[in-house]
Amino acid sequence: MTANLTHLQRLEAESIHIMRGVAANFSKPVMLYSIGKDSSVLLHLAMKAFYPAKPPFPFLHVDTTWKFREMIEFRDRMAAELGFDLLVHINEEGVRDGINPFDHGSNVHTHIMKTVALRQALDKYGFDAAFGGARRDEEKSRAKERVFSFRTASHTWDPKNQRPEMWKIYNTRVAQGESIRVFPLSNWTELDIWQYILQEGIPIVPLYFAKKRPVVNRGGMTIMVDDDRMKLLPGETVEERMVRFRTLGCYPLTGAIDSCAATLEDIVSEMLTARTSERQGRLIDRDEAGSMEKKKREGYF
Amino acid sequence: MLSSNAAAAVADAETETADIRAYLSSQERKTLLRFLTCGSVDDGKSTLIGRLLYDTKLIFEDQLAALEQDSKKHGTNGGEIDFALLVDGLEAERQQGITIDVAYRFFATPKRKFIVADTPGHEQYTRNMATGASTADLAVVLVDARQGVLQQTRRHSIIASLLGIRYIVVAVNKIDLVDFDEQVFAKITADYDAFAKDLGFSSIVAIPMSARHGDNVTRISERTPWYAGPSLIEHLETVDVAGESVAQPFRFPVQYVNRPNLDFRGFAGTIASGSVAVGDEVVVAKSGRRTRVKRIVTYDGDLPSAFEGQAITVVLEDEVEVSRGEILVAPEARPDVADQFTANIVWFDEHPLLPGRMYILRTETDEVSATVSQLKHRVNINNFAHEAAKCLELNAVGVCNLSLQSPIAFDPFGKNRSTGSFILIDRVTNATVGAGMILHPLRRAANIHWQALDVTKESRATLKHQKPAVLWFTGLSGSGKSTVANLLEKKLHAAGRHTYILDGDNVRHGLNRDLGFTEEDRVENIRRVAEVARLMADAGLIVLVSFISPFRAERRMARDLMGEGEFIEVFVDTPFEECAKRDPKGLYARALKGELKNFTGIDSPYEAPENPDLHLHTVGRAPEDMADELETWLRERGYC
Numbered sequence: 001m002t003a004n005l006t007h008l009q010r011l012e013a014e015s016i017h018i019m020r021g022v023a024a025n026f027s028k029p030v031m032l033y034s035i036g037k038d039s040s041v042l043l044h045l046a047m048k049a050f051y052p053a054k055p056p057f058p059f060l061h062v063d064t065t066w067k068f069r070e071m072i073e074f075r076d077r078m079a080a081e082l083g084f085d086l087l088v089h090i091n092e093e094g095v096r097d098g099i100n101p102f103d104h105g106s107n108v109h110t111h112i113m114k115t116v117a118l119r120q121a122l123d124k125y126g127f128d129a130a131f132g133g134a135r136r137d138e139e140k141s142r143a144k145e146r147v148f149s150f151r152t153a154s155h156t157w158d159p160k161n162q163r164p165e166m167w168k169i170y171n172t173r174v175a176q177g178e179s180i181r182v183f184p185l186s187n188w189t190e191l192d193i194w195q196y197i198l199q200e201g202i203p204i205v206p207l208y209f210a211k212k213r214p215v216v217n218r219g220g221m222t223i224m225v226d227d228d229r230m231k232l233l234p235g236e237t238v239e240e241r242m243v244r245f246r247t248l249g250c251y252p253l254t255g256a257i258d259s260c261a262a263t264l265e266d267i268v269s270e271m272l273t274a275r276t277s278e279r280q281g282r283l284i285d286r287d288e289a290g291s292m293e294k295k296k297r298e299g300y301f
Numbered sequence: 302m303l304s305s306n307a308a309a310a311v312a313d314a315e316t317e318t319a320d321i322r323a324y325l326s327s328q329e330r331k332t333l334l335r336f337l338t339c340g341s342v343d344d345g346k347s348t349l350i351g352r353l354l355y356d357t358k359l360i361f362e363d364q365l366a367a368l369e370q371d372s373k374k375h376g377t378n379g380g381e382i383d384f385a386l387l388v389d390g391l392e393a394e395r396q397q398g399i400t401i402d403v404a405y406r407f408f409a410t411p412k413r414k415f416i417v418a419d420t421p422g423h424e425q426y427t428r429n430m431a432t433g434a435s436t437a438d439l440a441v442v443l444v445d446a447r448q449g450v451l452q453q454t455r456r457h458s459i460i461a462s463l464l465g466i467r468y469i470v471v472a473v474n475k476i477d478l479v480d481f482d483e484q485v486f487a488k489i490t491a492d493y494d495a496f497a498k499d500l501g502f503s504s505i506v507a508i509p510m511s512a513r514h515g516d517n518v519t520r521i522s523e524r525t526p527w528y529a530g531p532s533l534i535e536h537l538e539t540v541d542v543a544g545e546s547v548a549q550p551f552r553f554p555v556q557y558v559n560r561p562n563l564d565f566r567g568f569a570g571t572i573a574s575g576s577v578a579v580g581d582e583v584v585v586a587k588s589g590r591r592t593r594v595k596r597i598v599t600y601d602g603d604l605p606s607a608f609e610g611q612a613i614t615v616v617l618e619d620e621v622e623v624s625r626g627e628i629l630v631a632p633e634a635r636p637d638v639a640d641q642f643t644a645n646i647v648w649f650d651e652h653p654l655l656p657g658r659m660y661i662l663r664t665e666t667d668e669v670s671a672t673v674s675q676l677k678h679r680v681n682i683n684n685f686a687h688e689a690a691k692c693l694e695l696n697a698v699g700v701c702n703l704s705l706q707s708p709i710a711f712d713p714f715g716k717n718r719s720t721g722s723f724i725l726i727d728r729v730t731n732a733t734v735g736a737g738m739i740l741h742p743l744r745r746a747a748n749i750h751w752q753a754l755d756v757t758k759e760s761r762a763t764l765k766h767q768k769p770a771v772l773w774f775t776g777l778s779g780s781g782k783s784t785v786a787n788l789l790e791k792k793l794h795a796a797g798r799h800t801y802i803l804d805g806d807n808v809r810h811g812l813n814r815d816l817g818f819t820e821e822d823r824v825e826n827i828r829r830v831a832e833v834a835r836l837m838a839d840a841g842l843i844v845l846v847s848f849i850s851p852f853r854a855e856r857r858m859a860r861d862l863m864g865e866g867e868f869i870e871v872f873v874d875t876p877f878e879e880c881a882k883r884d885p886k887g888l889y890a891r892a893l894k895g896e897l898k899n900f901t902g903i904d905s906p907y908e909a910p911e912n913p914d915l916h917l918h919t920v921g922r923a924p925e926d927m928a929d930e931l932e933t934w935l936r937e938r939g940y941c
Contacts, residue, residue, distance in 0.1 A: 005610050006329040007414060016612035017571045020557040024625050024666075048600035049569075051614070053561035136405045140387075143404040146432075160401055164428040164649050166435040166736045168571075169665050169724050173731040187416060189407050195325055265321045272324075 008196050015042075015184035016049040017168060018147060019131070022182050023049075023056050025172035026129040029182075032118075033059040033086070035071045036248045037204050038133030038185060040078075041193055044202045045184065046131075047082065058085040060121055060130075064113035065090060066101060066250035068226050074205045087125070091117035101252040102231070109250070115298055119155045122179065129172070129180045137189045141293035147186045153177035157297045191271060198264045208267065210244040210259040221255035331409070334537060335416045337433040338472075339461065340443035341453035342422035345474045347400055349443065349512035350419045351384020353534070356519040357408050384512070401426055403433035412538040422453055427460070427696040428649035431736060434461050435722075438542040439468040441533070442493075446479045446509075450492045456682045459698060462500035463645050463738055465718050468542050469497070471507040472533065476525065477514055483527040499685065504540070508533055549609070550634035551575035551583070552712070552720050554666040555627045559614055567598055567614035568623055570666070573719035575631060577615075578606035585621055586628040586710035587638055593618040626667030628710045628720065636720060639742035640708040641674070646693065646701050650727065650734035654693035655821050656701075657828045659858040660734065661726040665719055667709050670728075670861065672828075674704040691821045693735075702743060714738035729853045729908075758864075761841035765799045768940045769838040771863050772931070774847045775856060775910060776873030777902050778888055779880040781919050781927075782847040785873060788928035790845055798941045801837055803830055805848040818899040824855055831859035838867055843940065851907045871931070872913035877902050879920055 005013070022029050031046060033039050046055040061075060079086040091099075094112045101109040122130060136143045146162050148170045163171050174180060185193070197204060214225045216236045223230075225238055230252060232238070243256035244267075261267045338346040364387070372383040385400075394401050400421040408415050418433030434440065440461040444454055461469070471493050479485045490507040497505060508517055509525050510533060516522035519534045531539075552573040559567040577583065581594050596616040597604040607613045615629065623629070630636055648654050654673060662671035679690035679699040693699045714721030725735035762769050772789075774782040786802055793800050809816070813829055816822040827850050837844045850856055860868040880902070881889040892900035899905045910916075915934060917927050935941050 004608060007331060007333060008329060010333065010610060013571060013610055013612040017556070020569050020612075021666075024557040049612070050559060051600040052565060052567075052598065053559055137407050140404075143406060144402045162402060162429075163733045164432045164724075164736065166432060166724050166733070167665070167718065167722050168436075169663055169722065171663065171724060171726055171731070171733045173661070173726055175731060187405070187407075191328075195328070198325070263318070265318045268325065269321050 008192065008199060011188055011192060012045065012048070012196070014168075014187065015045045018170075018182060018184040019046055019049040019055075021170055021172070022129050022131065025170075026180070028125070028127050029057040029129040029131070030087075030122075030125065030127040031055065031057055031059045031131040032133070033061045033075070034133065034248075035061065035067070035075050035205060036133070037193055037197060037208060038135065040202050040204050041188075041196055042131065042133045042185060043078070043082070043084070044200060055084060058087050060087045060089060060125075060127075062114060062117045062121060063088050063090045064109070064117070064250050065095060066109070066113070066252060068205075068207055068224070068248065068251045068254075070207050071205055071248060074203075078203065087121070089117060089121035089124070091120060100229070101250055102229075106253050110253070111298070113250075122155065127179065128174055129182055131182045131184060133185050134183050135185050135188050135190070135193075145183065145186070147183055148172065149181045149183065150174070151179045151181060155179070155298075157181075159293060159297065191268070194264065194268050194271060198268065205248060207245045207248060209263070210242050210261050210266075212240045213243050213256065214238045215241050215243055215256055222257070223254075224251055224256055226251040328409075328414075331412070331414050333414045333416065334439065334540070334542065335418075335437045336439040336441060336537065337403075337418040337420050337430075337437040337461075338441045338443060339420045339430055339434070339457040340422055340472075341445070341448070341451045344422060344443035344445045344448075345385075345512045346422065346443050347385035347387075347404075347419050348383075349441070349472065349474065349510075349518065349533075350404075350406055350417055351387040352512045352515055352518050353417070354387060354406060354408055355384060356515060357410055357534075402429045405433075410534065410538055415537065420457075424453060424456070424696055427456065427647075430457060431460055431464065431647055431649070434464045434466060435736070437466060439470065439537070439540065440466050441470045441472050443472045443474050444489055444493070446473050446475045446482075446485050446489065449489050450496060452682060454493075455496060456696070458497055458500060459680065459682060459685075460647060462497075462502065463647065463698065464736075465714065465738070467501070467503040468540060469502050469505045470533065470536060471505060472512075473507060473509045474512055476509040476516065477511040481509070481524045483525075486528070506530065506536055506540075508536070549574035549717060551577050551581075551629075551631040552636065552717060553577065553583075553615065553629040554664075554720065555623055555625055555629065556666050557625060558623070565616070566620075567596075567616050568629070569612075569614045571612045572607060572609050573628075573665070574609050574717055576606060576608035577629075579603075582632050583617075583629045584632045584635060585623050586630050586636055587708060588622065588627070590619075590621045591632060592621050626664075626709070628666075630710075636710045636712045637742040638708050638710050640705040641702065641743035642711070643677070643700065643702050643740045643743060644723075644737040645714075645740065646673075646699055646725070646735050646737045648693040648695060648697050648699070648735045650732060651695055652727075652734070653695070653697075653820070654699075654701075654725075654735060655824045656692070657821075657824045658852075658854055659728060659861070661728055662703070662705060662709075662723050662737075663726060664709060664711065664723045669709055670706040671703050671725070673701045675702040677701060691819070700740070701737075703737075711739050711742075713741060715740075727854070728857055758839050758841060761839075763841075765841050767798050767841070767843060769841050769843065769864075770867055770869055770935070770940050771834045771838050771844045771846060771859075772869045772871055773834075773850070773856065773859060774845065774871045774873055775850045775913075776875060777877060777880045777907055778849055778900075779883050779885055780873045780875035781924060782849075782873045784924045785871075785917070785927050785931070786845040786847045788924055789931050792928060792932050793843060793935075793941060796941065798843055799841065800843045800845065802845045802847060803834060803837075808833075818905070820899075820905070823851065823899075823905075827852075827855040827859065831855075831862050834859070835862045838863060843935075849901050849907070851901045851905065853908045853910070856910065869915065870910055870913045871915045871917065872910045873917050873919060874909075875919045 099112045134142050146165045215222045244259045261270045371386045404419045406417050420430040420433040473486050473489050486509045509528050510517040517532050521532050553570050555568045555570050557569040559569050584591050595618045597607050598614040656673045656676050659672050662669050677700045678687035712720045721739045723737045724733050727734045774786050776782050790800050813826050816826050834844045834846050891897045892903045901907050
């Protein structure tokens with residue numbers, strides 16, 4: 001009978017099932033909200049899962065203070081429109097020490113402003129489960145991760161010793177201080193995400209659509225000059241180009257692609273002919289071999 | 302006015318938009334096949350998946366560049382592209398050249414979408430293979446043409462069969478390394494068929510292939526002219542795994558009660574089987590209450606009916622009590638409701654399954670404490686023989702009777718994978734230690750009723766002017782448990798209290814004379830003593846239990862048997878060296894010489910209590926002094 005459901009309906013039902021299981025089993029869940037397309041889908045699914053109630057957990061944005069300005073505007077608008085409970089956490093020590101991606105490099109910046117900040121927020125509120133939007137098709141170490149992924153009290157992941165995960169029966173038991181990262185979009189692909197956004201009319205940050213934007217070429221990537229904290233290096237010039245973003249993160253670390261795709265249909269058709277993966281635009285994955293697995297073991301999402 | 306060029310461009314764009322929509326809707330109607338690759342180490346599972354992804358053009362340029370670089374660094378093909386590195390994503394896997402955990406990969410052909418689970422071949426990681434198999438409908442079992450059917454081939458096939466997989470592909474891989482010899486293929490096929498005939502598979506399709514070179518993976522190879530069957534991908538695209546599925550009765554396990562305000566009370570869940578419509582009569586499985594479906598609520602509007610796989614919220618006509626763990630079912634076809642049943646169990650943990658030890662049993666939505674009351678037999682992986690066993694070791698498969706603290710609603714696993722499955726969780730570590738597939742309920746559960754008695758525990762205790770309690774003394778042999786317990790009982794007795802001491806050595810002379818010192822027997826030893834202590838507390842006594850009781854899980858089980866505040870854990874904490882020095886019975890000397898096996902603290906572990914109610918550090922203290930402390934503690938809390 002399952003054959004009667006379309007592919008997206010099956011994925012949607014699976015994600016909703018996972019979210020309800022978390023709400024029923026954990027005393028203090030939270031949904032990580034990173035403002036990107038996957039987070040937008042996650043948010044939409046959460047609205048569906050608990051309808052007519054609002055999602056019974058808050059949404060947490062870990063703000064590195066280097067996000068695109070349009071992302072922050074979008075975040076605040078969505079929170080106001082949908083009326084969900086938004087928490088924003090910034091690593092104030094990092095801000096005080098002036099940590100930034102230009103002087104400290106992507107590694108140090110991401111570790112302090114994102115991974116450490118996330119651990120601070122989880123400890124501060126005492127969350128025992130945290131939803132993330134990671135998908136298994138994104139990257140090799142993510143392809144190995146469980147839907148319910150156990151973290152020790154110090155937020156570390158032990159990839160060599162994951163709990164077996166049988167059927168749709170999830171082991172949600174944790175001791176004091178331990179927690180579970182939950183990935184309801186595990187079985188979605190990038191194409192599924194876009195198709196679902198198209199089908200459901202889910203709002204997304206305008207940066208995903210092509211537009212003339214001020215960019216510079218740096219280290220083989222096209223970086224958008226989003227504010228005056230970005231100083232030009234000798235020989236660099238700002239040019240206005242038609243670009244868009246396949247993923248969104250800190251603006252100095254996120255590469256734009258040349259594109260004319262101004263509608264969702266354009267984006268999907270561009271994707272269907274794409275010859276590179278979406279994470280190619282992420283500087284942090286390429287820093288060192290196995291870098292994503294290493295970050296995840298340290299508590300990165 | 303648009304220029305003609307601009308108008309054409311708009312028209313093009315509109316056509317393109319329409320094309321994309323049409324393309325996407327055709328994608329939507331594709332069926333999905335979930336399968337896994339399994340088999341022994343080095344049979345080429347990861348390589349096969351890498352080959353499938355590569356040949357179906359699902360590898361992006363940046364990934365291919367990374368793969369070429371990785372192949373030079375870690376590859377096992379002498380610099381040639383090593384497809385296994387596409388899926389072996391963990392650093393440890395790449396360094397060791399093995400698969401440790403299951404990887405999920407996604408690909409599609411014009412005919413179908415696929416989710417493939419690449420599972421590890423090492424016996425050590427069988428639990429990760431089972432994880433991948435539990436959500437799959439088909440298994441591709443790889444066999445190295447040079448090796449033939451191995452123990453792991455058999456183990457994985459048995460587990461696939463137990464987990465409900467009915468469709469098998471035997472991929473006879475590395476056929477190039479046996480010169481594409483038809484006889485080798487025929488022999489392996491015959492061996493596999495002979496072995497698997499009792500595993501209940503609906504179809505077994507054998508394909509000769511070379512994952513490394515691509516023969517018969519996505520295209521038929523000219524190098525196996527004697528093979529007339531389909532390529533792997535052709536078979537995967539066309540195999541019908543829905544098969545003979547008959548309409549199943551309605552099952553709706555309730556996951557979450559949604560109650561945003563006083564006017565709305567909905568039961569959220571995913572339909573496990575069958576369908577339901579507004580107005581249908583449904584029964585709450587455990588309580589037996591009947592009611593009707595008033596509304597089927599979704600975010601996209603109410604539905605007139607819903608079917609298997611849909612995540613919905615049901616509103617009922619009547620205010621019946623329904624909580625998480627209940628199942629709403631069709632009145633004419635109800636599930637079993639019982640607290641005892643028989644099940645197949647696959648064991649995942651380094652610590653063996655022990656009959657009598659209490660575990661947490663969890664179904665899709667329910668959770669209850671459970672013990673294995675009887676281990677009926679272990680299955681021999683090589684010949685399916687039923688072997689007598691006292692415990693199930695890591696990766697073993699067996700048939701067990703389970704006894705639960707309260708009933709659950711379920712179907713046999715053969716009828717329904719969702720409502721017939723469960724996992725077992727260790728109560729101390731919270732690890733997932735086993736997976737179970739229910740065979741049938743045990744009727745004897747239904748025939749033993751609790752006899753209600755008029756004289757209660759409270760009335761018995763009141764007559765004695767005391768509060769019943771179980772003081773559980775745990776500690777190493779020779780730590781002083783019996784000495785302190787004996788002194789305390791003398792004091793309580795002198796004060797007119799009704800007491801009894803259950804002493805480890807003494808009980809082993811009678812009630813537990815049939816038990817030895819293996820881990821299984823120690824668990825049963827404690828279970829019996831805990832039950833006796835419970836009866837004595839029920840009689841209103843203050844019970845002093847003096848047992849080494851080395852395992853946390855059993856002390857936890859004893860605590861759970863007693864009423865609130867009745868169980869008092871006393872940790873008699875004497876360091877090992879001190880006990881060995883005192884050695885009142887000469888046991889340490891013998892154990893250290895190797896004359897006594899399974900001696901706690903030497904070759905059998907002692908798990909110290911983490912939060913005992915009373916912690917006695919005995920070194921430098923007189924036993925009298927400690928007995929006084931205990932008596933004061935009891936008096937202050939009103940036990941005596």
